[in-house]
Amino acid sequence: MRLGVLTTIFAAASTAVFAQNLTVATGAPPTSVDPHFYNAAPNFALSMHIFDRLVERDAEVKPYPGLAASWDAIAPTVWEFKLRPGVTWHDGTPFTAEDVAFSVARPPTVPNSPASFSPFVRAIQRTEIVDSHTVRFHTAAPHPLLPVELGSIAIVAKHAVEGRGTEDFNSGRAAIGTGPYRIASSIPGDRFELVRNDAWFGPRQPWERVTYRVVANDTARVSALLAGDVDLIDQVPSTDLARLRRDNRVSIAEVQGLRLIFIAFDRSRRGNLPLVTDNDGRPMEVNPFDDVRVRLALTISVNRQALVERVMEGAAAPAGQWMPPGTTTHAPEVPVPEYDPEGARRLLAEAGYPDGFRMTLFTPNDRYPNDARTAQAVAQMWTRIGVRTAVEALPWSSYSGRSSRQEFPIRLAGWGSSTGEAGSFLISVLGTFDRRAQRGAANAARYSNPELDALTDRAATLLKLEDRAAVLRQAIRLATDDVAMVPLHNITNSWATRRGLVHQPRMDERTVAMGTRPAN
Structure with a gap:
């Protein structure tokens, strides 16, 4: 049975049943599953479902703890991060400081990156592993923005990624994260199928399965929403905003x-x-x-x-x-x-x-x-x-x-x-x-x-x-x-959801299933 048919069936069912699946249509295609390959919003948005960062940023880009439970400048040129205990990778392997050290060293080594993540780790001269859940970053000079910058660095699994490249993320072999969703399958340039990670340390997500579709054509994206084939779209065409605001089948979410x-x-x-x-x-x-x-x-x-x-x-x-x-x-x-x-x-x-x-x-x-x-x-x-x-x-x-x-x-x-x-x-x-x-x-x-x-x-x-x-x-x-x-x-960033859903707009324009909830 086609996914669009399934979506229609769930839309007609009770809220409890409907709330198991979400179909997202994004206007810009992620070019890779590798979270260190390309510093572009579509890639980053996809990676947020699969991978976590030491420091996360909320919808207003304010930092809050992610894989790091806390952090502190213990010396003018030393930041110490205490890692969240009990976190496991999607394959059940424990998350440790070794993964963090590997992840911050990796961005400058990724070949053919159109826009590297390396500027976010450029201040780090040396990474010190104190114990399995404590890591220290040494910088040449005081660097107060390091926690904010590390909010852009996805932490990847050393045991799954070492010796592998970007193509191994795209095939799924290296795409093992700690995030709220696991990648089940993908068709590059078309769609990514994600399955909820029930072992995630964060709040339980209402969506058991997320289909992340690429629909680059503006008209097709809006039509898919109005037809009930998708539940959430981003990059709402400016030509359609006024009309969609008057349509009681959809809700608009906007932010500067x-x-x-x-x-x-x-x-x-x-x-x-x-x-x-x-x-x-x-x-x-x-x-x-x-x-x-x-x-x-x-x-x-x-x-x-x-x-x-x-x-x-x-x-x-x-x-x-x-x-x-x-x-x-x-x-x-x-x-x-x-x-x-x-x-x-x-x-x-x-x-x-x-x-x-x-x-x-x-x-x-x-x-x-x-x-x-x-x-x-x-x-x-x-x-x-x-x-x-x-x-x-x-x-x-x-x-x-x-x-x-x-x-x-x-x-x-x-x-x-x-x-x-x-x-x-x-x-x-x-x-x-x-x-x-x-x-x-x-x-x-x-x-x-x-x-x-x-x-x-x-x-x-x-x-x-x-x-x-x-x-x-x-x-x-x-x-x-x-x-x-x-x-x-x-x-001005804008999203549209079908009736019955609430979406939290993000200033960084990333479209994530974690920001969408049933209205009641």
């Missing part, structure tokens, strides 16, 4: 998200950028994006309010930086750039491009809400100032790999600062790419600013939040003055 949608300039080459030419189609000997006047012209020629109103239909807020208002390290002195197409033309002329040039903007078409539509709208704005911009939209499965290989001259991207602080973006996206320093793991554009790196490193050592926030706001101002990228908008 931490994700910035932005455009990054390729800085990996000094000239001859692919698909960037003069108006006659000839390659350019210099990289126009190396000129801050060109970068500034492109950012002030974007009408962000129009993007929010016409493309996002109100489901976003214009952005001039990556941290939204209300977060601890938002810099209120950095405004949303004013729309000034005439000023942009003057800047282009000053930079030596009075007649502009031609380029191709790359974007995913199934990763972020209205991603391709946003790119098309921005391209039209740039074309109006003389920078004739074509758009090439690709599925995320193709876009992500090509982007990490610096194949794109200019790209639309997104980043959710799930730690709740500006440092995440600074280290991973704007930090100078350096594998040894574990910096710039998601810096596909290869932007580099040593002064910005120095501010980032300084902030990481400051114990007081107000001192750290002040330095991070200084870094935001510096990145803005240098036009390190073109910020567009912060997304």
